[in-house]
Structure formats: structure tokens, C-alpha cells
Amino acid sequence: MKLTVQVWRQAGPGAPGRFERHVVDGIEPHLSVLELLDALNEQLIDSGAEPVAFESDCREGICGACGVTVDGEAHGREDNVPSCHQRLSGYADGSILRIEPLRAGAFPVVRDLIVDRGALDDLIRAGGHVAVDAGTAPDADALPVGEERAELALDFAACIGCGACVAACPNGAAHLFAGSKLMHLSLLPLPSLERQRRVVAVVDELEELFGPCSNYGECARACPAGIPLTAIAAVNHERLLAGLQRRL
Amino acid sequence: MRFFARPGKPDAAAQHGPAVPATPPPWRAPASAAPGVRIGTVLDGRLPGGDPATAWDRRRAAYKLVSPLNTKKFTVVVVGTGLAGAGVAAALGELGYQVHAFTYHDSARRAHSVAAQGGINAARARKVDGDSLHRFVVDTVKGGDFRAREAEAYRLAQESVRVIDHMNAIGAPFAREYGGTLATRSFGGVQVSRTYYTRGQTGQQLQIAGAQALQRQVHRGTVALHTRTEMLDLVVDDGVCRGVVARDLATGQVWVQPAHAVVLATGGYGSVYFHSTLAMNSNATAVWRAVRRGASLAHASFVQFHPTALPISSHWQSKTILMSESLRNDGRIWVPARSGDARPPADIPEDERDYYLERKYPSFGNLSPRDISSRAAKEQIDAGHGVGPLRNSVYLDFADAIGRLGREVLEARYGNLFDMYAHATGEDPYSVPMRIAPGAHFTMGGLWTDYDQMTAIAGLFVGGEAGWAYHGANRLGANSLLSACVDGWFTLPFSIPNYLSGQLGSRLPDAGDACVREAYARVRARTDALIGVGGRLAASHFHRELGEIMYADVGVARTAEGLARAIERIRELRGRFWREVAIPGSGAQVNQALERAGRVADFLELAELMAVDALDRQESCGAHFRTEHADAGEARRDDQRWAFASAWSVDGAERPGGAMTFTRHAEPLSYQAVPLATRSYR
Numbered sequence A: 001m002k003l004t005v006q007v008w009r010q011a012g013p014g015a016p017g018r019f020e021r022h023v024v025d026g027i028e029p030h031l032s033v034l035e036l037l038d039a040l041n042e043q044l045i046d047s048g049a050e051p052v053a054f055e056s057d058c059r060e061g062i063c064g065a066c067g068v069t070v071d072g073e074a075h076g077r078e079d080n081v082p083s084c085h086q087r088l089s090g091y092a093d094g095s096i097l098r099i100e101p102l103r104a105g106a107f108p109v110v111r112d113l114i115v116d117r118g119a120l121d122d123l124i125r126a127g128g129h130v131a132v133d134a135g136t137a138p139d140a141d142a143l144p145v146g147e148e149r150a151e152l153a154l155d156f157a158a159c160i161g162c163g164a165c166v167a168a169c170p171n172g173a174a175h176l177f178a179g180s181k182l183m184h185l186s187l188l189p190l191p192s193l194e195r196q197r198r199v200v201a202v203v204d205e206l207e208e209l210f211g212p213c214s215n216y217g218e219c220a221r222a223c224p225a226g227i228p229l230t231a232i233a234a235v236n237h238e239r240l241l242a243g244l245q246r247r248l
Numbered sequence B: 001m002r003f004f005a006r007p008g009k010p011d012a013a014a015q016h017g018p019a020v021p022a023t024p025p026p027w028r029a030p031a032s033a034a035p036g037v038r039i040g041t042v043l044d045g046r047l048p049g050g051d052p053a054t055a056w057d058r059r060r061a062a063y064k065l066v067s068p069l070n071t072k073k074f075t076v077v078v079v080g081t082g083l084a085g086a087g088v089a090a091a092l093g094e095l096g097y098q099v100h101a102f103t104y105h106d107s108a109r110r111a112h113s114v115a116a117q118g119g120i121n122a123a124r125a126r127k128v129d130g131d132s133l134h135r136f137v138v139d140t141v142k143g144g145d146f147r148a149r150e151a152e153a154y155r156l157a158q159e160s161v162r163v164i165d166h167m168n169a170i171g172a173p174f175a176r177e178y179g180g181t182l183a184t185r186s187f188g189g190v191q192v193s194r195t196y197y198t199r200g201q202t203g204q205q206l207q208i209a210g211a212q213a214l215q216r217q218v219h220r221g222t223v224a225l226h227t228r229t230e231m232l233d234l235v236v237d238d239g240v241c242r243g244v245v246a247r248d249l250a251t252g253q254v255w256v257q258p259a260h261a262v263v264l265a266t267g268g269y270g271s272v273y274f275h276s277t278l279a280m281n282s283n284a285t286a287v288w289r290a291v292r293r294g295a296s297l298a299h300a301s302f303v304q305f306h307p308t309a310l311p312i313s314s315h316w317q318s319k320t321i322l323m324s325e326s327l328r329n330d331g332r333i334w335v336p337a338r339s340g341d342a343r344p345p346a347d348i349p350e351d352e353r354d355y356y357l358e359r360k361y362p363s364f365g366n367l368s369p370r371d372i373s374s375r376a377a378k379e380q381i382d383a384g385h386g387v388g389p390l391r392n393s394v395y396l397d398f399a400d401a402i403g404r405l406g407r408e409v410l411e412a413r414y415g416n417l418f419d420m421y422a423h424a425t426g427e428d429p430y431s432v433p434m435r436i437a438p439g440a441h442f443t444m445g446g447l448w449t450d451y452d453q454m455t456a457i458a459g460l461f462v463g464g465e466a467g468w469a470y471h472g473a474n475r476l477g478a479n480s481l482l483s484a485c486v487d488g489w490f491t492l493p494f495s496i497p498n499y500l501s502g503q504l505g506s507r508l509p510d511a512g513d514a515c516v517r518e519a520y521a522r523v524r525a526r527t528d529a530l531i532g533v534g535g536r537l538a539a540s541h542f543h544r545e546l547g548e549i550m551y552a553d554v555g556v557a558r559t560a561e562g563l564a565r566a567i568e569r570i571r572e573l574r575g576r577f578w579r580e581v582a583i584p585g586s587g588a589q590v591n592q593a594l595e596r597a598g599r600v601a602d603f604l605e606l607a608e609l610m611a612v613d614a615l616d617r618q619e620s621c622g623a624h625f626r627t628e629h630a631d632a633g634e635a636r637r638d639d640q641r642w643a644f645a646s647a648w649s650v651d652g653a654e655r656p657g658g659a660m661t662f663t664r665h666a667e668p669l670s671y672q673a674v675p676l677a678t679r680s681y682r
Helices: A033-046 A118-127 A147-157 A164-168 A175-186 A191-209 A218-222 A230-247 B012-016 B052-062 B083-094 B133-143 B150-169 B202-220 B285-292 B325-329 B356-360 B370-385 B399-405 B407-425 B480-490 B492-503 B514-533 B539-553 B560-580 B592-616
Strands: A003-010 A017-024 A068-070 A096-101 A109-111 B038-042 B075-079 B098-102 B184-186 B193-196 B223-226 B229-237 B240-248 B254-258 B261-264 B303-309 B332-336 B394-397 B434-443 B460-462 B644-651 B661-668
Touching: A003 A033, A017 A033, A033 A068, A033 A096, A033 B539, A118 A175, A118 A191, A118 B202, A147 A175, A147 B202, A164 A175, A164 A218, A175 A191, A175 A218, A175 A230, A191 A230, A218 A230, B052 B133, B052 B150, B075 B083, B075 B240, B083 B098, B083 B202, B083 B223, B083 B261, B083 B480, B083 B492, B098 B229, B133 B150, B150 B202, B150 B480, B202 B223, B202 B480, B229 B254, B229 B285, B229 B514, B240 B261, B240 B514, B254 B514, B261 B285, B261 B492, B285 B592, B285 B644, B303 B325, B303 B370, B325 B407, B332 B356, B332 B370, B356 B370, B370 B394, B370 B434, B399 B407, B460 B492, B480 B492, B514 B560, B514 B592, B539 B560, B539 B592, B560 B592, B592 B644, B592 B661
Parallel strands: A003 A096, B038 B661, B075 B098, B075 B261, B098 B223, B261 B460
Antiparallel strands: A003 A017, A068 A096, B184 B193, B229 B240, B240 B254, B303 B434, B332 B394, B394 B434, B644 B661
16 A cells, blocks of 8 residues: 655754655555554665654564654554554555654654653652662562562553653653552562652652643553553552651 | 582582583584684683582682772673663672663663563472472573583573562562462473463563663662663773773764773674564674674574564564464464465365374474474475465464364463454454464574683673573573573672772773774774765665575575575675665764664674574584484484584674685583483474
8 A cells, every 4th residue: 555654854852843745655554653664764765865763673562662653643543552563554545644753841852753751761760669789689489479469560560661651641741650660669569668768759850850640541541551540640649658658 | 310509519520420521532623514614722611610500609609809899990881781781780880880881772671671571480499390400401401402501501590599589679570379479380391380470571571670770770870871872893902802882873973981891781683584573673783793803603503483473474564573482382383285275274174284293293293392393384384385475474273272162261361462463464363373484583692701701802791692601502481581680680790890800900991092092993984884885775675685595594494505505695795785785864963774784784794604603513403403414304413523612703804895704613512410312302
């Protein structure tokens, strides 16, 4: 099939951007949006033009490197699916796709479709870790974790860090991302020992770098890892608990 | 029989049984069948000697230490932030070293360790299923078809115990039994249950735990994390590694990071096959640059092809997604009995189907090991029995299982996999058989290192899939996450300080040193050469063509004739690349065409060595199957002549498209605890 791509071009951070229009032929419906970009780029380079810069890596929906906005939707028109798995089968032959970067105040454009999502790592760096040094851990069987608790921790730990939640949020909030990390670690025996310290550090950074949460729920609709919306409530829940414990 | 490792005297082996070397001294390397290959030296892996079960304890006891007051005086570069890289960078940071960690990703968490599905093995041996440290070693050494280092398999087994404890402590939510203890499952190639897991995303959970431990050290100020930064060369001064040259992928700036020691934890090189289960950016550049600087590459052609990858169905499909091999528990693999039969699967009656695995390997059937299943599939495809639009796949059919167990049971067992398949192909595997094909997956080969994981270049260490010593000619499932974790958290943090202890007070090189200026100049010259080609074709054309050559002749089954042909074709393609490749834009900005072209240029050199290694090794072992060296279609190992690791060094003008000469060094392999034996699955 033949598709028309309207793709965002931007030379660098702060540079003016614009849409460019290209036609890509010989595409098959089971291919992904990113494979469409592969085809476009080979066509561009072969004609001496610079390819559209975009990020992607595992193409299996687990690394979180990819993320573009397709027709206004973070990752693409299908909910809870990363860009690398957004198939073209929903588009009729001759359709137009508008592809642009993930849009969020906290994610400045690096080039074309690449954005800087470093603010997410700033949250992790602030407190999304566990203070146990190599070799000092106790026996993992000596700290039992209930099966359901372990599975629930994994529901939150499944976050792939793609940033679609932030881009989908009208406020540019990262509560789904931050809440999933807080819940993941609060549910496990050793990591939960730093629960209080962690939430204070992470929330300070969260409020500094991202927008506020107004419970729109767009984040959970876009999330390719299916992080439950309860993660956003967890941010305030964990903060409240920490505040209470401090007073005691 | 010995069940547990116990500290012993160096001559403990003598008490436990004969320690007869596999080959009598003096050892002589066989001549090469590959034209132009030079025979090099006999390598000393500096193994501790004596009982392999106690080797690691004895070696650790002998390691020299660096005082906690002095650790901050040392700078260590770690390239790659996967399980091995993030682990060693964090562990050294915890010890107080000044660490510079490099990743080409925007975030340390995205390294391809993240994509591993099944699990991580550990010889904790808590259950009463007969598992033990020794049993783990037997499985690993046998599974690797006796081309790995036995003593390193023991280290892997021994350290596996606390890998699980550590990864659990730093945040990996391992699956648990209802009683709260760790859950395990079985995996291919073993008869015990020693695989720890977090659903089908074990790699992701270990990787996230490791990456956040790394971020903790960044927060503490011990690790400087350089994201979007790709290592392009090493600084080597008179055989000693003194730093790296890297390119900032966002700004194009090329810079030098001096160091007292460098770790390459840059993963495997399966992407040389173009279509593989690896990530789009996985590449061999760091490893190949090290070879170009004087390191050697061991077992270059030992590549595992996963039998249950999705086949390529169209030109633009970018990879062969892996489908878990657990599907083979209930799926039956078949092809049409008549070559060229193009009928839809439902129209092919039962007696016109060939369930070839069940026919050839009645005792293991559809659960035959990865290398054997991949080979059998390729035979069928090559003989014209392949199915699908490109006739390059075989059926994996669940109709019997659905009839026997019902659709609900299959949904519960494999629902997510069936969904992924339907998503990727647009076909419903509940009603139409899946189509699968062998896909390049894991490279057992890698940079040759000694027992301390140091390469032939002093101060250059290796961890994870970039190394070579654990998996021999075939890797067992769930041993790759383990080897990366053991290297990163519990091997390199001991062996690197031992090396550094002799470097106290040594000055780091700076821009005034010739070694730094030369390394920088090499990278600039190479970038200029690539951009200067000014051709008309994207690097992807050459990469795709290279993949076709590699799958055809350096793939699942290899012949002398095919390998010789591959070498010629790779050389020709490399010449064409350096005349015709197009790289629009400049080097002073984000330029993914340049990144890609640099990686493809290195693949085009590495690929030739892989073909030479495969041609040189005149035996079949594990994943390396030479059609000429087989008994009734089964691999025939030659322990008399080939029980050694080939470690290749490369000479030749490092100019665009230039010719290379290869020297094969050899490390003889001997086995004390696991007697040499032939694998059989019939």
C-alpha cells in the first residue's frame, strides 16, 4: 500500500520546526509505524536527503526507547500499545499519517522526533532505588513475599519508561511514572524500608520538573505497559503516609 | 561424586578423581583450512589450576586489594549499561571508584538485557529435585558441547546464589510461591527446576533494578553517566588500555575519557545477521575496535539461532521477534511432506504432513534443543518444504493441543504470546498454525579474556555477552542473564581492583600524550572517511545484503564451499560499501545515518572473521554445524584436534575496505569434573 507521511522536522533544540510531506510506497499493513519510518528513511538517504531522526531499539515493546505521536495520539491510535507495535493495518491505502515527537514541556526536542526524556531519570536518581550494596543482601527466601503481593509489585514494576504518560497528559504530569516506581518498591520488603525518604525525594523532583495531576486518566490509556491508574493515587497516598510517619 | 563446592587444597582434584588433561602436552594447534590464516600462540587463560570447584575461592583469596582510602584515586570506564555494565559500574561506585558509564541510549535502563524473557538460572539447589552446584556445571559444560571453560562454569554456579539475593534486594520482584518463597521453573537442557523469573519479563526487571542501582551511584557522585554517547575507539598505550574515545550522539562532539581501566559490557553481535532477535542499535563496534587495537575474538562464529523466532514476511520487517520456546511444550512442528506444496495448512491432510522433529528425534520430539531444532527447520526449508509467503518458515501447530486441552487452557498458558503473534502477523494462532523460523539470537563467542576477564590488552576487561568463556558452542536458556549479573556484580568488582592495585600513582593520559592524540585522530579520520565516500545508497542496503550472506552461508548449517563463498562475497560487499555508501548531513549534529554506517562498516569486517573461524574449525560442535563433519546428520565433535578455543587477532591496514589477515591463537580446553561425552537427543 501507499501512505503519505507528514513528519515533524526540527534541526535541533530550540530551532523552529515544520512538517514535511513524503509518500512511501510498497508498504504492507502488518508493518509498524516505525517500519514505515525505516522505509521513509532509506528512501530519503538514497535520494541524498537527511533521514528523519527517531529513537527505537528492541521493537518488542519492552525497552521504552520508541515513542512518537501519531495523529495527535502518544504512540499511535491504538491504546496501550507502543509505537513499535502500532500496526498500519488500521490505515486505508492512500491515508495520511501525521507523525511528530512526544509533546511535553518536560521533554524538549533533540532533533526531529527525538525528545529528551532525561527528567524521568531525574526522578529515579532522586530516590527510585534501594540502598543495598553488592554482596550485602540477605537470603531472598528469608524474606517471604506473598504471591499476590509480588504479582502486584510486578504490575507496577512493568513500566517501560517511555514517557507516553507524560505526553498524553494535558498537564504534562508524570504521576503514573512516579507512582508506579513508588508502588513497585513499597510493596517489597527491603525496598520498603526507605519508603518515607523515597517519596519525599521523588515528589520534590516530580513537582519541580512536571505538571500537576488532575486525574484525567489519559496516561493510563496511552501506557503501553498497562500501568494501573491507581499509580497516580499512590503518589499522594505515599506522601500522606510519609507525612503521618514523620509526625509520629 | 562431589555435590557441593568446598574450600580445598590446590591438589583437591587428586582426592576426588583423576585430573587427566584432555590433550597430552606439548600441545600443537592443527593447521588451518582457511586460506591465509596464520597460526599464533598457545594462550594461557591464567586459570587457578587444581580443583575447578574451588578455583574461584582460591583466586579471590589471592587477589590484591585497593584500600578504601585509595579507590577514589582510580578512574574506571564502563561501556554499556546492561546487566553486566550497570552492575560493575554500580558495584565499583559503591566501593568508591570514580566510574564513567557510557550508553548510546537516552537512559541506562534501555540496554537490550531488558528484552530477555524466560528467566535467570541459579544453583541455589533448595528443592529436593537433585540440583546442586556440580549439576549446574555439568549442564552448562555439556550444553556448551565442551567448548567452554569448566572453572568459569563453577564460578557462575557459585556466584549465582547471591545474584538472586542481590537482585531481589535491589528491587526485582521475583515470582513467589503462595508460601512466600521464590518460585522456579524448568528450562531447556536441564532436568531440574532452577530458573528464577518474573513472568515473561525477567530481563526487564533485572535490568531496571540494575539501572536504578546505577542511578543511586550517580546520585552519590561516584558514577558519571554519559547517555547518548557511543564509544568509538580505545586509547591504548604500549599494550595498556588507558581510556576511550566517544562521540556525543546529540551534539556530534568527539572526546576522550582517560581511565586506569576500561570494561566493555557492550553485548553480543548477532545483529551482523541484519534480521535477529537483537535490538536495532545493538552493534559490534566496541568489541571490534578492541580487536583492532590488539584484543582477540574467541569462538567468533559460535552463534545461537533461536528456533522459535517469527519469520521474515516482507521486505521492511525490521526484526525477527522471539516467541518463547515454552510454546514447543504444546505446539507440534510440521511442514508439508511434498516439496513446494503451497496449499493452505488446513487443506493438507494429516498423512501429507511431516512432523519432522517427532520423526527424527522421537525421545525429545518438539522439545529438542535449540541448535538441533533450528538445524532441522533449515533442512526442511532448504529442501523446499518451507511455508508462508516467502517459503522460509515451518508450522507450529496447536490444533492437537486445543482439541485435547481446550482453548481456555491454551489461553491461560500462552495467552500473551498468542496475542503478540496475532499482533505481529495479523493471523490468529488459535485457528491457523503459527509460522516460525530460526533467527540469530545470541553470540557465545566474544572477546577472549583470561580467568580474571581481562583481554590481551592490559586494563581492558569484558563482561556479559561481549565475553566468551561460559557458554562454549551453545548457551543454555536462562544462563545469559546469569552470566551478565555474575560478571557485573560478583566477578569484575574483585578482579579489576586486583589489576588497579598495581597502578597506584599512575598518571592518567591527557591531550598531551601521543596515545590520546592518535586515538582521537583515528576516530576523526574514520568519521571523515565515512562521510567522504559520498555514495548514493543508505547503509541499510549493505547491512541487509550482509545479513542474507550470513544466513545463507554462515548460519545454522555451514559447508566449506559456502564459507569460502561467503568470505568472497563479504569482501566484495565491503569494497562496495566504501565506494557507494551515502551519509547525508555532517558529523556535528544528531546523525543517525553516520551512526548506522559506522556500525555496518564494523559488521562488514567482523563478518569476514566469523566466516573464517567457521571455515577454520573442522568439526561440528553445538551451534557450529559443519555439514562435512557429521554422522548421519548429527554433529561430530573432534576433541582430539579441536578441544580448544580459537582466539583471533587481526592485522591489516585499517583503511576503508582494506584487506585483513587473521591469526588464530589457541587456548586448549580441558575438563576435570565433567568428562567429555557426546550429546544425543534421538
